[in-house]
Amino acid sequence: MPTLLIFRNLLRHKLRTALTVGSLAIAVFLLCVLRALVVSLDAGVRNSTSDRLIVQSAVSLFVNLPASYLGKLQAVEGVDSVARLQWFGGYYQDPSSFFGQFGVDPEEFLDMYPEFKIVDGSRERFLSERTACIVGRQTADRYGFKVGDTVPIIGTIFQRLDGTPWEFQVAGIYELDSIVWDETTIFFPFEYLEESLEGGTASGPPGSGVIYMHLAEGVNPVNIAAEVDGLFENGPQRVQTTTEAEFNAQFVSMVGNIPFFVTTIGGGVLAAILLAVINTMLLSGREQRHDMGVLKALGFSDWAVFGVMLGQGVVLCVLGGGVGIGLAQLSAPEIAKLLGTMFPGFEMTSEILTSACTLSLGIGLLSGALPAAATRKLMAVDAFRRGA
Amino acid sequence: MDSACALSAKGNQNMSSTTATRAVVDLNGVTRAYSRGGERLVVLDALDFTIEEGDRVAIMGPSGSGKTTLLNLIGGLDKPGSGSVRVAGEELTELSPPELARWRAGNVGIVFQGFNLIPVLSAQENVELPLLLTRLSRSERRAHAAHALELVGLADRASHRPGQLSGGQEQRVAIARAIVSDPTLILADEPTGDLDRASADSVMALLARLNEELGKTVVIVTHDPLAAASAKRSVHLDKGRWKSDGESA
Numbered sequence: 001m002p003t004l005l006i007f008r009n010l011l012r013h014k015l016r017t018a019l020t021v022g023s024l025a026i027a028v029f030l031l032c033v034l035r036a037l038v039v040s041l042d043a044g045v046r047n048s049t050s051d052r053l054i055v056q057s058a059v060s061l062f063v064n065l066p067a068s069y070l071g072k073l074q075a076v077e078g079v080d081s082v083a084r085l086q087w088f089g090g091y092y093q094d095p096s097s098f099f100g101q102f103g104v105d106p107e108e109f110l111d112m113y114p115e116f117k118i119v120d121g122s123r124e125r126f127l128s129e130r131t132a133c134i135v136g137r138q139t140a141d142r143y144g145f146k147v148g149d150t151v152p153i154i155g156t157i158f159q160r161l162d163g164t165p166w167e168f169q170v171a172g173i174y175e176l177d178s179i180v181w182d183e184t185t186i187f188f189p190f191e192y193l194e195e196s197l198e199g200g201t202a203s204g205p206p207g208s209g210v211i212y213m214h215l216a217e218g219v220n221p222v223n224i225a226a227e228v229d230g231l232f233e234n235g236p237q238r239v240q241t242t243t244e245a246e247f248n249a250q251f252v253s254m255v256g257n258i259p260f261f262v263t264t265i266g267g268g269v270l271a272a273i274l275l276a277v278i279n280t281m282l283l284s285g286r287e288q289r290h291d292m293g294v295l296k297a298l299g300f301s302d303w304a305v306f307g308v309m310l311g312q313g314v315v316l317c318v319l320g321g322g323v324g325i326g327l328a329q330l331s332a333p334e335i336a337k338l339l340g341t342m343f344p345g346f347e348m349t350s351e352i353l354t355s356a357c358t359l360s361l362g363i364g365l366l367s368g369a370l371p372a373a374a375t376r377k378l379m380a381v382d383a384f385r386r387g388a
Numbered sequence: 389m390d391s392a393c394a395l396s397a398k399g400n401q402n403m404s405s406t407t408a409t410r411a412v413v414d415l416n417g418v419t420r421a422y423s424r425g426g427e428r429l430v431v432l433d434a435l436d437f438t439i440e441e442g443d444r445v446a447i448m449g450p451s452g453s454g455k456t457t458l459l460n461l462i463g464g465l466d467k468p469g470s471g472s473v474r475v476a477g478e479e480l481t482e483l484s485p486p487e488l489a490r491w492r493a494g495n496v497g498i499v500f501q502g503f504n505l506i507p508v509l510s511a512q513e514n515v516e517l518p519l520l521l522t523r524l525s526r527s528e529r530r531a532h533a534a535h536a537l538e539l540v541g542l543a544d545r546a547s548h549r550p551g552q553l554s555g556g557q558e559q560r561v562a563i564a565r566a567i568v569s570d571p572t573l574i575l576a577d578e579p580t581g582d583l584d585r586a587s588a589d590s591v592m593a594l595l596a597r598l599n600e601e602l603g604k605t606v607v608i609v610t611h612d613p614l615a616a617a618s619a620k621r622s623v624h625l626d627k628g629r630w631k632s633d634g635e636s637a
Contacts, residue, residue, distance in 0.1 A: 291507075
């Protein structure tokens with residue numbers, strides 16, 4: 001019956017309960033989404049491995065490395081393979097249809113990234129055809145690209161001299177095992193770009209933006225990074241070698257204090273909802289003071305009435321939190337689509353949902369504990385006196 | 389009638405195990421004072437009081453005379469500043485709050501002036517409340533509550549909530565709740581205070597029946613001389629002291 005009392009008391013003011021559950025649901029939903037945004041920002045950092053190093057110009061990421069560096073890096077002891085990567089920076093149809101495009105050394109790149117799974121089409125075709133490309137699942141779904149389609153990309157950094165767009169044939173669609181990259185990018189053979197530049201059919205800066213190195217097993221990445229940096233200390237282009245995690249972290253830091261702002265907003269939302277629920281529960285506690293006095297007069301223990309009040313807070317918050325968590329989980333795929341390439345790693349992880357559950361329960365316990373403690377101390381005669 | 393038999397069983401056993409004149413309530417030198425605005429207000433002043441088993445006593449007196457405080461002390465809802473409060477064989481001043489709660493659940497049924505039913509529970513559920521503190525199964529609890537409601541003539545209102553009942557019906561539900569666990573003692577604080585004459589008479593008749601047919605000891609605090617007249621004995625409090633003590637009829 002005390003359990004029945006918990007639910008009946010919550011239904012005593014249906015509108016108030018509904019509004020509180022609604023506000024909790026919105027707050028928890030918002031917190032889940034904000035948390036997922038923060039997590040997505042550094043998903044690439046968390047999923048990085050230490051056997052991949054990235055060599056870039058020490059001056060800037062936007063200064064290309066000379067072509068001759070590839071062989072020198074391959075020759076470093078402990079380096080398994082190397083792959084060039086060049087940011088292409090074009091767009092599909094119009095500048096608002098943006099997704100990343102990279103020229104890569106296909107075989108070396110896919111070998112050092114086993115996380116890439118070609119789920120549709122052919123890896124071999126990507127490796128063998130000069131104008132082939134692989135497209136991330138999200139971009140393929142967004143624009144309806146299928147294997148065999150030709151994707152015209154209008155260059156901005158690299159432009160074809162005849163004014164026509166670059167054309168890439170879709171050799172495969174890829175998905176990722178873990179968020180080391182995103183599923184929005186198009187990769188095409190670096191050689192296609194290189195030959196076009198060397199053959200005079202296109203214009204743009206020579207060299208490659210960065211060179212990825214895959215290390216042999218058991219090699220210390222710190223030593224290799226120092227060796228590589230030392231190798232080019234006297235030019236022609238000084239380099240900076242970083243682990244994959246450090247490299248990805250650069251991009252997170254480029255977005256400035258977004259994680260801080262998002263966390264602060266989340267904290268504000270949390271504090272506001274906590275105060276609102278505490279207020280609601282204190283109000284309920286005052287309203288039920290007389291009833292709790294009756295229970296005590298009938299012989300119910302202090303802890304039994306404590307449980308009735310605490311239970312109301314917990315049920316209220318778990319209900320609101322549950323609705324919010326459900327909404328967050330259901331809407332996550334749509335939100336990810338809306339965010340598109342801005343937050344490619346956006347997903348509602350089980351960690352986020354578990355945290356939201358714990359948080360809801362915590363708010364419930366805290367908001368219920370205050371009126372419950374007051375009720376526990378209350379003497380029946382005082383309840384009747386004040387309630388009269 | 390079956391209901392009456394079921395509820396009276398324990399009461400009769402209690403009566404048979406003791407002498408007819410055993411004191412159920414025995415207060416000696418009880419003083420209760422409150423501090424109000426820095427001043428000490430003595431509500432009960434070295435009061436002695438004895439109620440024998442099977443008695444039906446009306447406690448009368450003007451507002452502030454200490455009637456409700458006395459009833460709270462007898463019911464274990466309050467503790468005296470000094471003196472001894474022995475009820476149903478237990479010295480209440482020596483019990484801790486949890487022990488007092490357990491003692492109340494087993495020995496006392498309380499009827500309040502304002503009915504004090506839980507508004508979100510039905511009449512049946514309100515009456516079942518004290519039985520949650522027993523080892524009875526759910527079906528046994530339901531059966532006992534139904535019997536108690538039948539006894540007070542409200543079997544057909546079992547599913548109604550307090551807001552759907554009249555004042556007289558609410559008070560009868562409160563009486564059903566007070567007797568459902570078959571307590572030794574029924575304490576009623578102004579049970580007719582919020583009722584019209586007809587309902588008040590009905591409630592007093594019900595309390596008299598519980599006393600006479602089931603052998604319950606009944607203590608009634610009242611302002612109402614007509615209600616007091618239905619008791620076997622009435623006593624008068626004034627400023628925390630007895631004014632008189634004698635047979636009312």
